[in-house]
Structure formats: structure tokens, C-alpha cells
Amino acid sequence: xxxQTGPLERDDSSDSxxxxxxxxxxxxVSTSSYQIEGAEDADGRGPSVWDAFCRQPxxxxxxxxxxxxCDHYHRFAEDIALMRQLGVQxxxxxxxxxxxxxxxxxxxxxxxxxxxxxxxxxxxEAGIQPWLCLYHWDLPQALQDRGGWETRDIAGxxxxxxxxxxxxxxxRVRRFITFNEPSVFTLFGYGMAWHPPGLTDxxxxxxxxxxxxLAHGAGVDxxxxxxxxAEIAAVHNVQPSRPVGTTPEDxxxxxxxxxxxxxxxxxxQLLGRYxxxxxxxxxxxxxxxxxxxxxxxxxxxxxxxxxxxYARADQxxxxxxxxxxxxxxxxxxxxxxxxxxxxFRDTLLDLHRRYHLPIYVTENGAGAVETLxxxxxxxxxxxxxxxxxxxxxMREAVANGADVRGYFVWSLLDxxxxxxGYANRFGLIHVDFATQRRTPKASAHWxxxxxxxxxxxxxx
Ligand code: FCB
Numbered sequence: 096x097x098x099q100t101g102p103l104e105r106d107d108s109s110d111s112x113x114x115x116x117x118x119x120x121x122x123x124v125s126t127s128s129y130q131i132e133g134a135e136d137a138d139g140r141g142p143s144v145w146d147a148f149c150r151q152p153x154x155x156x157x158x159x160x161x162x163x164x165c166d167h168y169h170r171f172a173e174d175i176a177l178m179r180q181l182g183v184q185x186x187x188x189x190x191x192x193x194x195x196x197x198x199x200x201x202x203x204x205x206x207x208x209x210x211x212x213x214x215x216x217x218x219x220e221a222g223i224q225p226w227l228c229l230y231h232w233d234l235p236q237a238l239q240d241r242g243g244w245e246t247r248d249i250a251g252x253x254x255x256x257x258x259x260x261x262x263x264x265x266x267r268v269r270r271f272i273t274f275n276e277p278s279v280f281t282l283f284g285y286g287m288a289w290h291p292p293g294l295t296d297x298x299x300x301x302x303x304x305x306x307x308x309l310a311h312g313a314g315v316d317x318x319x320x321x322x323x324x325a326e327i328a329a330v331h332n333v334q335p336s337r338p339v340g341t342t343p344e345d346x347x348x349x350x351x352x353x354x355x356x357x358x359x360x361x362x363x364q365l366l367g368r369y370x371x372x373x374x375x376x377x378x379x380x381x382x383x384x385x386x387x388x389x390x391x392x393x394x395x396x397x398x399x400x401x402x403x404x405y406a407r408a409d410q411x412x413x414x415x416x417x418x419x420x421x422x423x424x425x426x427x428x429x430x431x432x433x434x435x436x437x438x439f440r441d442t443l444l445d446l447h448r449r450y451h452l453p454i455y456v457t458e459n460g461a462g463a464v465e466t467l468x469x470x471x472x473x474x475x476x477x478x479x480x481x482x483x484x485x486x487x488x489m490r491e492a493v494a495n496g497a498d499v500r501g502y503f504v505w506s507l508l509d510x511x512x513x514x515x516g517y518a519n520r521f522g523l524i525h526v527d528f529a530t531q532r533r534t535p536k537a538s539a540h541w542x543x544x545x546x547x548x549x550x551x552x553x554x555x
Pocket of ligand 1 (some may be wrong): 127275276458521
């Protein structure tokens with residue numbers, strides 16, 4: 096298979112492609128540990144909160160679990176070869192805390208540490224930069240049993256974990272990410288019961304938010320002190336929050352969702368304060384010096400974005416608002432995510448103005464329910480159209496002044512998509528979960544050609 100040959104699509108030479116990206120722009124792909132690794136019991140890995148959550152009846156579509164997933168733990172070399180074929184310059188992955196510290200703290204697991212040595216070394220040999228995220232939601236169950244994100248002690252446990260990772264990999268890794276989408280795992284885990292620990296408890300949510308923020312600060316300090324040349328960030332999902340109806344109550348619901356979803360972590364971490372809507376609720380938790388501990392200098396902003404989100408008023412809901420589906424009539428993907436590249440462009444411009452940091456788009460992608468055709472291929476035109484439109488919108492944001500320096504597709508592989516299990520596929524590469532066979536989709540071929548064309552454009 097050669098992903099890099101073949102004619103450019105007509106679209107690739109359209110006006111939006113002509114808008115130049117900065118020199119050294121990074122093209123990449125993203126994954127996360129629990130979603131691809133499998134190898135749940137291999138080599139001393141401890142249990143994670145997702146192992147337990149998946150086993151609770153009714154939590155995950157089809158009763159799916161991450162027990163095997165893409166078996167990336169054993170097949171990482173094949174996956175690196177696929178990335179090389181794509182021509183990506185960077186790979187964003189996460190380390191599994193329970194693989195490195197099976198009890199969450201204390202004695203490290205050498206076999207788990209050695210796995211990421213092999214992965215990082217393999218990436219570097221393939222000329223691909225490793226971008227390492229420390230937390231993509233798979234908390235060690237042992238720490239959950241000690242209070243999880245609800246206990247303030249976790250900031251220290253996380254700081255120790257960050258120091259372990261920095262000491263082990265800091266000689267080869269420069270890009271560190273403290274957290275992936277803190278607002279998703281806190282809101283979904285403590286407010287909506289869609290993620291572990293499966294609660295709908297407003298005060299637990301506020302404790303989790305504050306302790307994740309403190310852990311972020313502790314992580315930044317630990318990494319910085321061990322790897323002085325590190326480029327550190329948190330990755331935030333920022334998506335316009337819209338009311339689903341036209342009532343003032345729905346508008347207020349959308350503002351509150353915006354505070355939890357888009358500002359509960361970015362504002363304390365980057366501006367040193369909680370958003371106005373949340374400040375009075377957080378005040379009882381905030382000790383003197385906490386905001387200084389949280390607001391540590393970072394080097395860039397990681398943005399995950401695929402569509403706007405919607406809220407409606409619901410006085411009976413624990414948070415006073417409910418998550419809502421996009422209204423009928425808006426353009427949506429087959430899995431119900433709104434297609435709105437302009438919202439992506441505007442979000443990039445807005446983040447540039449608010450936080451004055453270089454932005455890397457660390458996730459953007461489209462989900463679908465897909466099967467291989469009779470010839471064993473997959474012509475995922477809708478995904479190509481999505482990526483083309485969103486990359487075009489990013490170029491527009493750059494042309495209008497946004498400092499965007501890289502873009503990572505979610506995701507390299509079809510994988511375990513949390514509550515949706517294996518039903519929703521986001522990969523550029525199709526995975527047959529029965530055989531573990533990988534098949535690049537049309538979008539993989541398109542992305543490889545796009546990266547190649549961009550490289551030619553910048554060398555001219
Ligand atoms: C993001 C998550 C990622 C994946 C994509 C579809 O919110 O970070 O793990 O589930 O959505």
C-alpha cells in the first residue's frame with residue numbers, strides 16, 4: 096500500500112488551500128490509551144475506572160469494553176508504519192496511568208514504562224514526533240477507591256505521576272499535555288453519569304473541577320522542573336454552546352453549559368480566575384494560593400473541536416440545564432454531530448484573542464457507522480468532505496490572524512468510542528475488531544496527499 100501517490104483531488108487546489116499555513120506547520124493524528132491499547136491485564140497493568148465502568152450493565156452500547164480494543168499494545172509497530180505511510184509529522188497519544196502505576200501511586204511498573212519506551216523510540220525512528228498526553232480519562236481504579244478527583248490529595252498523586260513520566264521520557268519527548276478535555280470527563284462523569292464514576296452530583300462536580308485544575312498546575316511544575324525544554328499545554332474542547340430553543344431560560348442554560356464546558360478550566364489555568372457564573376460555587380473550595388497554583392505558565396493551547404454543543408433549560412436536572420441534541424434542520428453527521436466549519440474558524444479566532452498562545456488543533460474528526468464494501472475498501476466521502484471543510488476553515492482563521500501551528504485528525508484508527516463502544520468509527524484507518532486487520536479508508540489516502548501537497552507548497 097502506498098498512501099502518498101495518486102493525483103490530487105480537484106478540491107485540493109481550491110482557493111482555501113492557497114491560504115498559506117505557517118512554516119513548520121505540524122500535521123498529525125491523535126489516539127488515546129484506553130481507546131486503542133487493549134492488553135487490559137498485560138504486564139502488570141492495574142485496573143482503570145473505565146474497566147469497571149464498562150462492566151456495569153447498560154453503561155456502554157452493546158456491552159463493549161476496551162479489553163482488547165485495537166490491540167495497539169502488541170501492534171504498535173504496525174500502527175507506526177501506517178503513520179509513516181500517512182506522512183504525519185507528529186503523533187499524539189496518551190500514557191495509561193494504571194499501566195505505569197498500577198496502584199495509582201507508589202511503585203512504578205517497569206514493564207508498562209518499557210512499553211512507551213518502545214513506542215516513543217519507534218516513532219522517533221520513523222521521523223514522527225511523540226506528543227505525550229498524561230491523562231485521557233483512564234484513572235487508576237485504586238485512586239478512585241481513595242476518592243478519585245473528589246479528593247484534594249489527587250493533585251499530589253498526579254504531580255508524582257507527571258514527574259515519573261517526565262523523568263522517564265523527557266530525554267525524547269518535548270511536547271507534554273497535562274489533560275485531555277478536563278471539562279468532558281468531569282461534566283460527563285460527575286454531572287451526567289455518562290462516564291465514570293457515573294454520578295449526577297453538583298458538589299462532586301465542583302470538587303472534581305477544582306482538583307483537576309490543581310493537578311494541572313502540579314503537573315506543569317513537575318514537568319517543567321525535570322524537562323526544562325518541554326513545551327507544555329492542556330488540551331481543551333472548546334465548542335460554541337447554543338440554546339436549543341428561543342426562550343430566555345434556554346439562553347441561560349446555554350450560558351451555564353458554556354461556563355462548565357468552555358471556561359471552567361481555561362480561565363483558571365490561563366487567566367487565574369473562575370468564570371463569573373461558577374466563581375461563587377467554587378469559592379468554598381478555593382484555598383489561598385490555589386489560583387496561583389493552577390495558573391502556571393504554559394507554552395501553547397491544545398484545541399479539540401468538531402461541532403457546536405446545545406443546551407436546554409431543565410430545572411429538574413442536577414445542574415439546572417440539560418444537554419440537548421442539535422435541532423432538526425442543522426446539517427449533521429450520521430452520528431448527530433453538527434457540521435459547522437464556520438464555528439471552528441470562529442473558535443480559533445476567539446481563542447487567539449482570549450489567550451494569546453500558539454494553538455495546535457489536537458483533535459478534529461468525524462464519526463460514522465461504517466462497514467467495508469464488497470471489495471474490502473471504504474470510501475468515506477463524508478469524512479473527506481468534513482476534513483476538507485474544517486481544514487479550509489482553519490486556513491481562513493490563520494489568514495485572519497489566528498496563530499494556529501498544527502492540526503491532528505481524530506483519529507488514526509477506529510477505536511473504543513466511550514459510551515458508544517465500537518459502533519461509532521472515527522478512524523482514517525478501518526479496524527476489523529474480529530481480526531485486527533487495518534484498512535486505510537479513502538480519507539487516509541486523502542490526508543496523506545494533502546500533507547504531501549502542503550509540504551510541496553511550503554518548499555516552493
Ligand atoms: C473527544 C475525545 C476522544 C474521542 C473524540 C471523538 O471528545 O477526546 O477521546 O472520543 O471525542
